[in-house]
Amino acid sequence: MENKMYPRRSRRLFFFSWSFLPVLVALAVLFISTAAVLSYGTNKRGEEEEEEEHAAVLRRFRHYLQINTAHPSPDYKSAVEFLLSQASEIGLDSRVLEFVEGKPLVLLTWKGKDPTISSILLNSHTDVVPAEREKWLHDPFAAVQDAEGNIFARGAQDMKCVSMQYLEAIRNLKSKSFQPLRTLHLSFVPDEEVGGIDGAGKFVSSPEFQKLNIGFSLDEGIISLGDTYRVFNGERSPWWLKIKATGAPGHGSKLYDGSALENLLKSLELINKFREEQFNLVKSGEKAEAEVTSINCVYLKAGTPTPMGFVMNLQPSEAEAGFDIRVAPQEDVKELQRILDEEWAPASRNLTYTFSLKENPLDKDGQLALTVGDDSNPWFVLLKEAVAKAGGKLDKVEIFPAVTDLRYVRHVGIPGFGFSPLANTPLLAHGHNEFLNAGEFLKGIGVYEEIIKAYTSFPPPADSETRAEL
C-alpha cells in the first residue's frame, strides 16, 4: 500500500513541480536580475564615487604643482596659502613660522590622544629647482596630465608629491575616524634646494621645534625604477666648492707658463682623475653610489666677453670653476682636505678656493648621523610592516646619495628615514620633463595611510629608559 502511495505522491509532486516550473524560473530570473542590477548600480556608484574622489585628489596635487616655487624667487606666499587651505579643509591645527623674512614654514598638527609621548614629524620642502621651459614637453608649472596619466611638473617627484600624499593620507584617515595616539606634525619648509639653512636648519634649532618633542621623523627618499621602495638611513655630506685661478694675461698665440686657464685646467685634470677612480668603484660593483665621494664640475667661468662674443686672441687673467662634492659618510675628511689644499687648489698654482656650503659627515658629538636601519630599531620594523600591509616592499637600506633636510633632524639626535612611496618611474628629479604617474601617486597615499597609522599608534615602551628614547 505504502509502496503504491509513494509513487502516487511522487507523481503528484512531479506534476506540481513541472506546472510551477515556468513561474519559479521567472521568479528566479527576476530575483537574479534585480540583484544584479542593484549590485551593478551599487558597484557603478562606488566606482563613480571613487573616480570622482581620485579626480579631486589629483586636482589638489596639480594645483600645488602649479604654484611656481622655483629658485631664485619661489612663490612661497601662494604655497603657504594653499597649504593652509588644505589644513582647514582637513581639520588640522596650523601655524606659520618665519625664521627668515620672506621664507615661511608651515607647521600642521594632528593632536594625538596622549600628548605626553614623543610625536612624529613628516617633513617636506616647498621649494623646487628651476626648470628650462624650452627644453620641456610641457610648461613645468602647468602640471599637464597626458593620456597615460603622467603628470609633468617641476616638483612632481621632488617633492610636492610627498607633501600632498601626506595630506591626502591624513584626509582619508580622518574620514575613517582614525584617531592617533601620538601627535603627528607636518612641516613644509622653504629653501631645501639651496641648503636648507634658512628653512629646516633654523627650524630644528628653534625653541618651537624643541617643544614639539619629536621622537621620529620621515622625509623625502628617491623614486625607484623597479617596484620596490627605496629607504635611506643616512646621507652623504655636501661640499660646494669654488676654485678661482689667476695668471698673467697674454696674447692668444703665445705659449707661456702659468696662465689662469692653464692653472685651472690642471685642477680639472686632477679632479677628473679622482672622479674616475671613485666612479670605477661604483661601476665595478665594489661600492654603492653613496659609498664613494662624488665630485662634479657644475660651472666654468672664463674669457673676456664683448657684445659680439668672447675675445679670441686674449688669454684671460682669471678663471673659475664650481664643483658639487658629496662626501661619503666613511670618507677620510682630513685626507680629502689635504688633497684639495695640495693638489686641486694649491696656492703655488695661483689658485684660491671658497665653499658656499661645507658639511662634514659627523654630528656634533663626533658620531656619524645614521639611523639604525635594521630590525633592532622599532621605527624601521614599523615602516617595513606598514609598507607590506599596503602591498609594497622596501628595498635594502641605503645612504642617500644627495642631501635632505633630515640631516638637521638626525644631527640633533632624532632618528629618521628618507622614504618616498614612489616606484616604477625613471628618476627625473632636477631633470627635464620630471613626471609622476597619477596611479603611482595615488598608490603612495595608501602607503602613507598605513605608515601614519602604525607610527602614531606605536605605544610607548613600558620601561622609562626606553620610553625616553622612543
Ligand SMILES: CSCC[C@H](NC(C)=O)C(=O)O
Ligand atoms: C645641499 S642642499 C641641496 C639639497 C638637494 N636635495 C635633493 C634631494 O635634491 C641636493 O642634494 O642637492
Ligand SMILES: [Zn+2]
Ligand atoms: Zn627634495
Ligand SMILES: [Zn+2]
Ligand atoms: Zn631636490
